[in-house]
Amino acid sequence: MIRAYRTIDGRNEAMDGMPSTEILRHACWVDLNAPGPAERQLVEQTFGMELPTREEMREIELSSRVYRDEGGAFMTATVLCRADAPVPETMDITFVLTGNTLITLRFDDPKPFYGFHHQISRQGLKLENGPSTLLYLLDAILDRIADVLEGAGRDVNAVARELLIEGHQGALGSDMQHQLLKRIARAHDLTAKARESLVTLTRIIAFGGTVKEIAADKGLRARLKTLGQDAQSLADYTAFLSSNIAFQLDALLGVVGIEQNNIVKIFSVAAVVFLPPTLVASIYGMNFHHMPELDWPYGYPLALILMVVSVIVPYLFFKSRGWL
Numbered sequence: 001m002i003r004a005y006r007t008i009d010g011r012n013e014a015m016d017g018m019p020s021t022e023i024l025r026h027a028c029w030v031d032l033n034a035p036g037p038a039e040r041q042l043v044e045q046t047f048g049m050e051l052p053t054r055e056e057m058r059e060i061e062l063s064s065r066v067y068r069d070e071g072g073a074f075m076t077a078t079v080l081c082r083a084d085a086p087v088p089e090t091m092d093i094t095f096v097l098t099g100n101t102l103i104t105l106r107f108d109d110p111k112p113f114y115g116f117h118h119q120i121s122r123q124g125l126k127l128e129n130g131p132s133t134l135l136y137l138l139d140a141i142l143d144r145i146a147d148v149l150e151g152a153g154r155d156v157n158a159v160a161r162e163l164l165i166e167g168h169q170g171a172l173g174s175d176m177q178h179q180l181l182k183r184i185a186r187a188h189d190l191t192a193k194a195r196e197s198l199v200t201l202t203r204i205i206a207f208g209g210t211v212k213e214i215a216a217d218k219g220l221r222a223r224l225k226t227l228g229q230d231a232q233s234l235a236d237y238t239a240f241l242s243s244n245i246a247f248q249l250d251a252l253l254g255v256v257g258i259e260q261n262n263i264v265k266i267f268s269v270a271a272v273v274f275l276p277p278t279l280v281a282s283i284y285g286m287n288f289h290h291m292p293e294l295d296w297p298y299g300y301p302l303a304l305i306l307m308v309v310s311v312i313v314p315y316l317f318f319k320s321r322g323w324l
Contacts, residue, residue: 002039005029005120005127012120012127021046028127030103031113047071047098051105057092065200066207072098073211077200079141080193081110083148088190090197095134095204097213102130104137112140131213135223138201142230145194149234152187152194153241159183159248163255180252188245195238202231269318276310 004019004027005012015023018039024030024046032039032051040051049071056064057076065076075095082089091110096103106113116137119125127133159180205228214220284303296302 001033002035002043003031003033003117005031005133007127012125014121018042025101027101028129029133030101031117032103032105033109034107035105043103047096047101047103049096049098051096051103052076052094054092054107057094057105062203066203068211072096072103073207073213075204075207077141077204078197079110079112080145080148080190080197081108083111083144083151083190086186088186088193090193095137097130097134097211100129100131100213102133102137110141110144112137112144115144116140129213131211131217131220134208135214135220135227138205138227139223139230141197141201142227142234145197145234146230148190149194149237149241152190153237153244155183156187156241156244156248159187160244160251163248163251177252177256181249184245184249184252188242188249191238191241191245195235195242198231198235198238202228202235205231273311273314273318276314277307280306280310 001016002019004015004024006015006023006027007013012028019027021042024043030043032043035043043049044051049069052064052074059065067074073096075097077093077095078090079093080088081091091106091108093110094105096105104113116125120127125136127136162176162180205224208214208224209221214224280303284299
């Protein structure tokens with residue numbers, strides 16, 4: 001699908017479908033969402049460029065992510081999407097600056113794009129030109145990453161509180177352990193994907209400073225510098241969050257290990273405590289003919305007393321040493 005925005009008499013006008021070549025040339029923003037072959041061909045012929053394929057957009061080397069050719073400046077970012085789903089995902093989006101027109105190529109509908117379209121259509125956000133629109137979009141993407149990281153940070157702090165409270169009370173059951181482990185794993189996955197997205201956005205911001213359409217405008221340069229600072233602060237926060245997640249995971253595994261050790265200790269102590277009475281029972285259970293105690297009237301009670309004493313004495317010894 002193609003959606004083109006152009007400014008007419010100080011207001012934005014959106015056109016969907018297959019806009020004419022003339023409309024595309026004067027558009028501030030041309031948004032291609034999962035375009036078909038005919039739509040790709042229309043844009044490529046209009047602007048004299050070759051858009052990257054979906055496979056080319058996935059390439060991770062820097063030369064495939066940010067470059068300039070005769071068609072314009074090409075910048076591909078990995079953007080976090082479906083962050084609220086059980087399994088967050090990332091998608092690749094290519095931004096192309098050609099003159100005063102921004103072209104975006106994507107195959108999904110992440111929240112920053114949905115919200116940006118809403119700002120234009122419902123809140124009257126005015127698009128001035130392609131470079132300015134690019135900075136608006138980058139700002140929206142960074143805002144979304146910030147919101148996601150704030151949510152992940154709150155969840156990690158909640159996990160820490162539950163570990164401190166429930167772990168201290170010894171009420172960390174198997175079900176709760178699994179739930180906490182799942183929450184930690186999701187927070188780690190979310191943080192890793194956000195960090196990956198920030199790395200690619202930082203590259204685009206650095207490359208954007210060399211694009212003539214941005215470098216020639218003092219206001220755009222200032223906005224780009226602010227975006228770079230925001231991206232760096234978010235990258236620092238992801239590093240802190242990653243270390244916090246690693247600590248909480250170690251703490252959870254430590255609590256689980258302590259509980260398992262306590263269970264093993266109980267069985268070990270029980271085995272040692274009941275070993276002496278088992279020895280007594282084994283001795284008097286031997287089927288030899290000459291065993292004087294077998295003919296003694298008090299032999300049976302004495303054996304029972306010995307068995308009880310042999311249980312009590314090791315128990316009191318372990319208790320005095322603090323092993324129980």
